[in-house]
Amino acid sequence: MNAAPCEAILLIGFGGPEAAAQIRPFLDRVLKGRPVPPERYEEVVRHYEALGGRSPYNELTQRQASGLRAALARRGRETPVIVGFRNTPPYIEDAIRNLATTGRRNVLGFILTAFRCEASWERYQSATAAACAVVGEGAPAIVYPAPWHIRPRFIAAVADCVRSAFARLDEADRGRAELIFTAHSIPVTMAAASPYVRQLNEAAELVARTLGWERWQLAFQSRSGSPRDPWLEPDIRAAVVASPQPKVVMPIGFLCDHVEVLYDLDIETAAVARAAGIRLERAATLNDNPGFIDLLAEIALEYLERKG
Secondary structure, eight states: OOOSOOOEEEEEEOOOOSSGGGHHHHHHHHHTTOOOOHHHHHHHHHHHHHTTSOOSHHHHHHHHHHHHHHHHHHTTOOOOEEEEESSSSSBHHHHHHHHHHTTOOEEEEEESOSSOOIIIIIHHHHHHHHHHHHHOTTOOEEEOOOOOTTOHHHHHHHHHHHHHHHHTSOHHHHHHOEEEEEEEOOBHHHHHTSSHHHHHHHHHHHHHHHHTOOOEEEEEEOOOSOTTSOBOSOBHHHHHHTSSSOEEEEOTTOSSOOHHHHTIIIIIIHHHHHHTTOOEEEOOOOTTOHHHHHHHHHHHHHHHSOOO
16 A cells, blocks of 8 residues: 555546536436436436526535645645546546646545445546546556544534524424435445445434434435336435424535535425425535535645655
8 A cells, every 4th residue: 555645635526517508418428328217317407407507516626625725725735636527627537637747646536425335436436547547657646535424523514514504493493303414315236335324324423413413314315217226215305294393404415515405405305395384494515614624634634744
């Protein structure tokens, strides 16, 4: 294992369309080789169109990179922090080429997820390895951080978001509200081969404990595969209407706003709650929350300052 100190940080993310004309090319790249029904494809197109034809994902990720760069500078480290996306420019290959051109040989690859499964973790590692192979001999060695879903700074940042959402409820609703953590659904077979559900439950339990909140559950959202295949449940919409109590929904599985948060929760799930007469408050995603940026800096420093 290469234990040399890292010289740069690569934030590795999904990417999103930034204009209406990019929606279909983006989805074609995302879904290449994957059995997604045509009706689901068109449904997702409409979701992006309902959001003005663009996702804020790229901009928010760049803000996370800027925040991390500044946080490291405050700690005396002037460190390159660049972004590479799987599905939109700047692509991971562009970022790897940039790092190679500037002579960076050891790089921390920070995949932007707290919870690991084949779809959220290994695919990004594979895409990064493929990019390094294309770049060739000058490509840097990429090291990935150890799991960080139960780090105190992550738990505290999520708890702050939930606390703010509870504060928006009136006192009567707050006292009887239920807390629902939500994350992207994945096939049951994929979940069984990964720590994904365990990690989600571990983090959610710690957040609830931090808040002193006992009434919580984990739900899933945004499934996109064949209806014949079992995916993780309960679906967030069913979880919201399962009881008449007010709900606070925390999208713990997402590190910034994008279509799965802004449409699937703020439009679709919110409409289901309204129709059932249920008060629903959605907690903010972390985005460039200062506590989350401090977490990124804490992890980064461990790799920037390690001894070879």
